[in-house]
Every structure is written in structure tokens, then in C-alpha cells.
Amino acid sequence: MSTLDEFKKQWGHSFSESIPYDELAFQKVIKRRVNQHTKSSMQYFWASFALQILIYAMCGHLVIRYWFATPILLLSLTGILLYIPFTIMLLKKFKRFAGTSVLCKETSSIHKYLLEKQSLLESFFRFKKRYELFLIPLISAIAMFLVFAIYVPGGVQSFPLGAAITYLITLLSCYLAIRAENRKSFVQPLAQIKAILSEYETGASMQE
Template sequence: MSALDDLKKNWNSSQHMYQAAAPYDAKSFQQVIQTSMKKQHKMIFRYFWATFTLHVLVYALLSHVMVRYLADTTTLLLSILGLAVTVPFTFIMLQRYKQMASASVKQQSTDTIYSYVQQQRKRLAGFYFFKKRYELILIPLLSAIGVVLVFNLYFPGGVMAFPVGAIVTYLLTLLSCFFAIRNENQIYFNRPLQELQAILDDFKNGGE
């Protein structure tokens, strides 16, 4: 049973004592849709705030390293590269989520609400498509930069002196990122997209 089905069931139960024989009308259906969309928005924007905070932390750390080790050309270039590959992701994320946040659904016609849900799903799916492909470059590259910086700054001789340790650290970093991202995608993208599609399907079925 989908979240929308649960909401309809709860709505009907709460209305039963007042309208025992009343049909599930368009107004009730629209109210259920609004409730469901609020729930989806909360879940979707949890990812935005968590990721935005993480990116701010990355920018702060890399900027600190750049200033502190300004005379070290290798460290400076790696920090600049880390910033350069992260900025586009942050920019696209801010742009897409700003569009989603600025959109609103009101008690209007069924067609208008359907278009709203459809557009929100399209925006989320579009960013998810971009995210999955950009992370194929972003995660391995940022992980490599992080490992090299840590070994060069805190281990005498750097990566060249501890190649095995650096490789193991890099592989463990990639593995942990893989599991974290897979879980993140399921919670903040796959599930909300499925729920939004369920709402659209329910529209096509007339809210039955």
C-alpha cells in the first residue's frame, strides 16, 4: 500500500463519523494530495539541507588548507581542483531545489494540481539523473584529493612513502561512499519519486 493510499484511508476514517455515506469527492481528494505533497517536500528537502551543509564544510576545509599551505604548490592545486569540481554540483542543486521550493500547490482545479505534482516529479527526477552521473566523477576525484592531502600533510613523505596505506584508505573511502550514497538515493530520491508517481497514477484513476 502506497503512502497516498494510507492518507486516503486515514482521511476516510476521520470523516466516517460525519459522512458515513458520503462519496470520496474531488475536494477530499485534493486535500489528500496536498497532505501527501507536504510529506514528500519534507523528505526531499532533508537531502538538500544535509548536502548543502556538507558542501559548506568542504569549501571551508579546502579554503583553510589553501590559505595555510599557500606556498605548497601541490596542496594549493589540489585544493583548487576540489573546489572546482564541487561548485557545479552545488550550483545545480541550489537552482533545482529553489525551483521546487518556489512552486506551490493551492486548492485549485484537479488539472492544476496534477500539473504541479508532475512538474515537481520532473524536477526531482532531473536532478537525480544529474546527481548519479556527476557523482561518478565527483566522488572518486574528491576521495583521491582528500587522501592525497591527508597523507601529504600529516605523514612524512606523503603518498609516495605510504602507497599501500594510501590505496587502502582510498578504496575504503570509495566503499563507504558507495553504501552511503546508495542509502541516500533510496531514501531521498527513489522512494519520493515512487510516491509522486503513485499520486499521478491515482489522478489518472480518478482518485479511486
């Protein structure tokens, strides 16, 4: 059901110039629709944030345990440093995303609310795609080297083919997971927000 259809059903009348409508009720309908479609984006935030905390904890553990082993120490520190910009941007964007609201009763505020939701989600999505282009290959290589250095006698030098296969499998797995994640948490919610925005603009033009 579209935003306009839902509001028509709730209000009990069709939109027309002769029948006024409740702007606050319309805002609630829009906010409810937007929240429904951006729920997966917020779930991504919490899942991603939890994953990054886990990565920081694991790398921190390796730094403490293998502080005397320079290669492991440097790789662990590099893993931490690579994720810091991503974590900062994640917290910054999603704090604003979660806090966005319709601040007044003016019609323009609804339009701004929708545009801001769309802009924030698009902005982080662009950053995510660009950052992951080098983050995932690097972090996968670091993870592979750490696993071989800690658990495989002789490390990567003794098993270069196994290391290469492990690296390629890791990259492929990450690519498939990220592709599905992007579609669920960003592509689909953005498409729905754009549809709601289009419906709202259509409804607003009908009131003029």
C-alpha cells in the first residue's frame, strides 16, 4: 500500500481541494513507512558496529599476546587502524540518521525529512562502497597472514598456494556477503524512500 493510499484509508476521505486533511496524521504515516523500510539499515548499523568491536577486541588481544612478534604486532595494529575511519563515519552518519525527525507542522518539513533520510543513507552507502574497495582486500590479506602465522607452521612462506586459495575464497565470500548486505540494507531502503518521496510530492501537488 502506498503512502497516499494508506493516508486516504486512515483519513477516510480522498485528497481534494475541498476537503482538508490532518497534516500531523500524514506525517505519522510517512514516518511509519520510512521507519519500516529503513529498519534493515538500522539493523546493519548494529551488526556492523558489533562486528567492528569484535575486530578491535581480537586485534587488541593479538597486540597484547604477540607484542614481541613484530609481524603479528604490526598486522594487528594495521587492522585496527584500517577500521577506525569506517567506525567513525558509521557512528556519525547513523547517529544523524536515527535522530532525523519532522520538527514542525509545515509541509516543507516533511519534504526535508524525506530528503535528509535519503541523503544520509546515500552518503554513507557511497562511502561504504568506496572504502570497502580497498578495506576488504587488505583486511582479508591481514586475516589470512595472521591465521597462517599463528596456526600454520612455517606460515605463508611454507604454503603459498594454500594461502592464495584461502585469500581468494575469503574475498569471494566477502563479496557475496557484502553484495547481499548492500541490497538488503541500502539499495532496497533507498528505493522505498524515493518511492515515498515521489508519492508525497504527488500528494502535495494535488493540494495546490
